[in-house]
Amino acid sequence: MTxxxxxxLFVFAFGACVGSFLNVVIYRVPRDKSIVSPPSSCPxxxxxxxxxxxxxxxxxLLLRGRCxxxxxxxxxxxxVVELLTAVLFAxxxxxxxxxxxxxxxxxxSGPLERFFFSGGWLFYxxxxxxxxxxxxxxxxxxxxxxIPLSLCWVVTATGLLTSAAAPWVLKTGDxxxxxxxxxxxxxxxxxxxxxxxxxxxxxxAGVRKGWIRPSYSLxxxxxxxxxxxxxxxxxxxxxxxxEILKEILFLLPVAAGAGLAFVLLRIPAxxxxxxxxxxxxxxSGVMGSLTGYFAGCGVVWATRIFGTLVFGREAxxxxxxxxxxxxxxVIGPAGVILAFFIAPFxxxxxxxxxxxxxKTRQIPYGPFLSLAVxxxxxxxxxxxxxxxxxxxxx
Numbered sequence: 234m235t236x237x238x239x240x241x242l243f244v245f246a247f248g249a250c251v252g253s254f255l256n257v258v259i260y261r262v263p264r265d266k267s268i269v270s271p272p273s274s275c276p277x278x279x280x281x282x283x284x285x286x287x288x289x290x291x292x293x294l295l296l297r298g299r300c301x302x303x304x305x306x307x308x309x310x311x312x313v314v315e316l317l318t319a320v321l322f323a324x325x326x327x328x329x330x331x332x333x334x335x336x337x338x339x340x341x342s343g344p345l346e347r348f349f350f351s352g353g354w355l356f357y358x359x360x361x362x363x364x365x366x367x368x369x370x371x372x373x374x375x376x377x378x379x380i381p382l383s384l385c386w387v388v389t390a391t392g393l394l395t396s397a398a399a400p401w402v403l404k405t406g407d408x409x410x411x412x413x414x415x416x417x418x419x420x421x422x423x424x425x426x427x428x429x430x431x432x433x434x435x436x437x438a439g440v441r442k443g444w445i446r447p448s449y450s451l452x453x454x455x456x457x458x459x460x461x462x463x464x465x466x467x468x469x470x471x472x473x474x475x476e477i478l479k480e481i482l483f484l485l486p487v488a489a490g491a492g493l494a495f496v497l498l499r500i501p502a503x504x505x506x507x508x509x510x511x512x513x514x515x516x517s518g519v520m521g522s523l524t525g526y527f528a529g530c531g532v533v534w535a536t537r538i539f540g541t542l543v544f545g546r547e548a549x550x551x552x553x554x555x556x557x558x559x560x561x562x563v564i565g566p567a568g569v570i571l572a573f574f575i576a577p578f579x580x581x582x583x584x585x586x587x588x589x590x591x592k593t594r595q596i597p598y599g600p601f602l603s604l605a606v607x608x609x610x611x612x613x614x615x616x617x618x619x620x621x622x623x624x625x626x627x
Contacts, residue, residue: 240345241327248323249290249316249319250289252289252316256315257273262369262381263379275300276305322361325357325361335611351404353403359415362387364607366387370384370385371603379550388560393519396416396522397518413613413617416521420508421498423511423517423521424497424511425491425495426523428490428491433490436485440483446479447483471547491527525565526562528561528569529558529561530558532557550599552599553602556599557606571609572605580601583596583601
């Protein structure tokens with residue numbers, strides 16, 4: 234076997250191990266349990282799972298889907314998540330570095346050279362953190378109709394850090410044009426996003442001080458718990474229009490900060506100095522990711538507010554807002570907005586399937602958004618080429 238074949242096999246196996254960890258995340262995070270301790274055990278009998286019974290996919294097959302101790306059935310979700318994650322890890326590597334269906338514009342005569350020595354690994358890590366977190370978030374959303382915000386924060390932080398580090402890691406002269414590997418925006422949009430970030434800090438301080446009340450907050454001493462795997466979260470009754478007004482109040486400082494930044498950048502002296510400062514590699518990377526974050530949050534939050542005010546019931550969830558904000562931090566503002574408008578087609582396909590099969594099971598919107606984001610990442614070059622052809626651009 235060649236070195237490239239051995240590496241691909243390692244990537245597949247490593248992805249399966251990540252999938253095993255994601256199973257822990259999927260079960261424990263929405264139940265407010267530590268993902269570190271205690272060690273994995275059977276939910277039925279409490280027997281600790283030995284290392285030889287915790288080999289991804291293989292152990293489930295050898296045990297025939299049952300606990301070694303009490304013979305209770307082990308959910309099919311465990312090997313499915315492990316196998317799917319392994320396929321994602323290997324598939325994305327092949328797509329980017331072997332088949333080159335997405336042009337990374339990285340130097341190197343082979344996939345390993347492009348991956349290791351030209352900095353392709355940074356882009357790959359960025360995408361795989363997003364794909365893994367979104368897989369876990371989708372599994373949780375399908376089961377419990379909730380998206381843990383901690384998963385979104387991990388993706389957002391990864392997007393910001395990798396975008397900031399890209400100028401020093403990637404061996405390419407054009408980060409923004411290198412297959413759009415990391416988001417880059419104009420100085421004006423970058424400045425507006427910095428102003429929005431300042432306004433967000435004001436809003437968060439207002440919530441902390443009690444000046445701004447969070448929407449859909451629970452009464453003191455009240456708590457929503459998930460007791461069983463099959464249980465769906467049951468929330469108290471709210472006046473949705475009143476709750477959404479709290480969110481509008483929360484967003485006012487964000488909008489004000491963005492607007493003030495835009496006005497200041499219109500002043501020639503300020504705009505010129507900011508333009509020079511924004512070209513610094515670190516600043517440029519952070520601004521691109523930050524703008525994508527606010528674009529992703531903004532397009533979903535605007536839909537949520539408008540839909541709730543019009544229909545009088547909560548439209549989309551705050552988890553979807555954070556999910557698309559995280560996606561924007563990785564793929565940039567244009568990509569995340571495009572993904573938002575692609576997602577409804579997955580919803581329509583599901584509705585058509587329901588109609589043809591005469592089923593009525595509803596599923597949350599998070600998985601559709603996640604699929605759309607992954608599609609934009611995979612088919613980035615084809616989408617950009619089509620849009621350029623459609624609008625007569627180069």
